[in-house]
Amino acid sequence: MNFDKICVLGLGYIGLPTASMFAARGVKVVGVDINLRVVETLRKGELHIHEPGLRNLVEDALRSGNLTVSSQPEEADVFLIAVPTPFHEDEFAEYEGRKYKLADMSAVISATEAILPHLRKGNLVVLESTSPPRATLDLVRPILERSNLKAGTDFLLCYSPERVLPGQILRELIENARVVGGVTPESAKAARDLYSIFVKGEIIETDATTAEMVKLMENTTRDINIAIANEFSRLAEKFGVDVWEAIRLANLHPRINILSPGPGVGGHCISVDPWFLVETAPELTSLIYHARKVNDEQPRFVVEKVKQAFNASSEAERRGDAGSREILKGKTVAALGLAYKPDVDDLRESPAVEVVHLLQNEGVQVKAWEPFKPEASLKGVKMSPSLEEAVKDADAILLLVKHAQFIEIRPGDLASKTSARIAVDCVNAWKAEEWQKAGFQFHRLGDNKSPNL
Secondary structure (H helix, E strand, O other), X not given: OOOOEEEXXXXXXXXXHHHHHHHHOOOEEEEEOOOHHHHHHHHOOOOOOOOOOHHHHHHHHHHHOOEEEEOOOOOOOEEEEOOXXXXXXXXXXXXXXXXXXXXXXXXXXXXXXXXXXXXXXXXXXXXXXXXXXXXXXXXXXXXHHHHOOOEOOOEEEEEOOOOOOOOOHHHHHHHOOEEEEEOOHHHHHHHHHHHOOOOOOOEEEEEHHHHHHHHXXXXXXXXXXXXXXHHHHHHHHHHOOEHHHHHHHHOOOOOOOOOOOOOOOOXXXXXXXXXXXXXXXXXXXXXXXXXXXXHHHHHHHHHHHHHHHHHHOOHHHHOOOOOOXXXXXXXXXXXXXXXXXXXXXXXXXXXXXXXXXXXXXXOOEEEEEOOOOOOOXXXXXXXXXXXXXXXXXXXXXXXXXXXXXXXXXXXXXXXXXXXXXXXXXXXXXXXXHHHHHOOOEEEEOOEOOOOOO
16 A cells, blocks of 8 residues: 555654654654644744654654644544553552552544544554553444444554663664554555564564554563562562672573662553553453552652661661651652653653652652753652752752763762762662762662661
């Protein structure tokens, strides 16, 4: 089939790079987003998201005229849906006493319905949004067939998950293997031909539900593996062990690869996708459910570590007292990093943000510094314009994200800019001896072995 014009619905971290990739190969692309601020920002030649290399790609695509942006879909040969699929914040289901989150598919429904007036015979529709199993068949297909056109016969329908890493999106869109799952073999073949316009990695054809499962299985496996690392960090604290040392030694075994613990799991994929499996089959997903609970509760473990750090420096602990439950009340903590992973500006489902809110609930004044998104607006969170402003007058410094620039912080230099003498490292970025030499009491998540002097 011909791919003269593509309509991409959703201009976020996946839709915009994908639209720009097609445009860079000479295809006419209309990018659609219902957020008028996003549309106006792009029309001005500016970007609303941060991703290395994306600015130049988008600018070139817009300048060439191959990429235009709009708030409404248009007739096209291909419709590609790349809208968010979060979970409901205030809606849950329950199975045998286990409460679980539910997918919010409203954006997918709205995008699919927006295609209806423009759907024609011979079109290809591709869903890229991460979705629960059978969403393509049981949700998207019935909506599109309201047009009186039949999927797989009159138009082609496919699911193809994005499988890229923020910070590496442009390279991985091209180089990674891509799975295309059609409601019919002809649909899969058409999607294969579409993505071969810019994809150099292997393109594998399958059915739609298998393609949906592939993405969910990948991220669920990561979530479970991180959960065991986070649980190891709690056990290490209990047994007086440095979990980072223990993981390094365990990983010397040729068949072991334990991941790193941290303040939790965030982002729009790993912290969300497992719930889609739990929702669709709660009776079969006990392991997945409990891994999710471990990772969702990890921010509370961080708060306990901060309490432990303040208790360690208090007169109460020196007297042998366990310390007041209100040890954090009135304290000021400089929180370094709010993104869900290093060196990106994406704060979606970030455990660092959850840590900040939990600290606020304990009466802490939090001064946050997120260098990749200093303009972020979070309810009740005081955003600092610089590292210096964040640490000034702080009682403790809390490292939540392993940004490269945070790794490079020199404690000796920082000591002159802050009254804080407590440092808590949640991501194993700093060397204890350097911070202790600079006069800080140093604490590391999952390490109850190192002396805190």
